[in-house]
Amino acid sequence: xxxxxxxxxxxxxxxxxxxxxxxxxxxxxxxxxxxxxxxxxxxxxxxxxxxxxxxxxxxxxxxxxxxxxxxxxxxxxxxxxxxxxxxxxxxxxxxxxxxxxxxxxxxxxxxxxxxxxxxxxxxxxxxxxxxxxxxxxxxxxxxxxxxxxxxxxxxxxxxxxxxxxxxxxxxxxxxxxxxxxxxxxxxxxxxxxxxxxxxxxxxxxxxxxxxxxxxxxxxxxxxxxxxxxxxxxxxxx
Numbered sequence: 001x002x003x004x005x006x007x008x009x010x011x012x013x014x015x016x017x018x019x020x021x022x023x024x025x026x027x028x029x030x031x032x033x034x035x036x037x038x039x040x041x042x043x044x045x046x047x048x049x050x051x052x053x054x055x056x057x058x059x060x061x062x063x064x065x066x067x068x069x070x071x072x073x074x075x076x077x078x079x080x081x082x083x084x085x086x087x088x089x090x091x092x093x094x095x096x097x098x099x100x101x102x103x104x105x106x107x108x109x110x111x112x113x114x115x116x117x118x119x120x121x122x123x124x125x126x127x128x129x130x131x132x133x134x135x136x137x138x139x140x141x142x143x144x145x146x147x148x149x150x151x152x153x154x155x156x157x158x159x160x161x162x163x164x165x166x167x168x169x170x171x172x173x174x175x176x177x178x179x180x181x182x183x184x185x186x187x188x189x190x191x192x193x194x195x196x197x198x199x200x201x202x203x204x205x206x207x208x209x210x211x212x213x214x215x216x217x218x219x220x221x222x223x224x225x226x227x228x229x230x231x232x233x234x235x236x237x
Contacts (some may be wrong), residue, residue: 034223111155
């Protein structure tokens with residue numbers, strides 16, 4: 001393992017944590033390390049030495065490859081990417097939370113698979129706050145009705161919301177989008193829907209986690225700001 005790289009990861013983690021602390025003020029924000037393309041060796045080292053406690057994987061196949069060798073006693077594992085219905089059975093016993101519930105058929109499948117192993121899966125409803133056609137997620141105006149409808153599935157527990165704002169926008173634009181989702185989060189919390197606990201608000205990534213923390217996020221997903229620019233397999237020399 002590259003010692004210089006590991007040192008950079010440690011320094012980056014420290015910097016990200018401090019900026020989250022300053023941005024959140026009195027709020028408590030959990031740092032989720034987005035570990036797409038990051039090796040299990042690096043993840044484990046960070047868990048054992050740098051206090052990393054929560055990771056998020058985007059791809060089912062990549063999660064399955066890493067899972068057998070991850071320090072699972074030290075890590076909470078979230079599925080943060082788009083989840084195909086036919087892949088649910090492969091990860092239902094391997095993740096602690098699914099952050100990307102965006103449609104009824106997925107809720108039904110998660111519930112079925114979770115109940116089959118005696119589990120109730122915590123999920124976040126994904127909000128497509130920018131109404132971007134290429135992104136998954138429920139539109140803001142449909143969020144309340146969607147949450148009410150999905151709450152009927154016994155094998156899932158809706159514990160909050162997740163959103164991804166449009167890319168490459170200004171800090172003030174990020175704040176506007178995140179504030180909108182925080183308002184939805186608060187409104188749903190007040191409804192007191194059975195099977196719904198508005199505890200986790202996941203918003204903000206490497207380019208926007210400070211804005212997320214400022215606007216009330218309880219969890220931010222940070223990858224490249226910790227691990228550096230991602231190197232995909234086809235880019236390796």
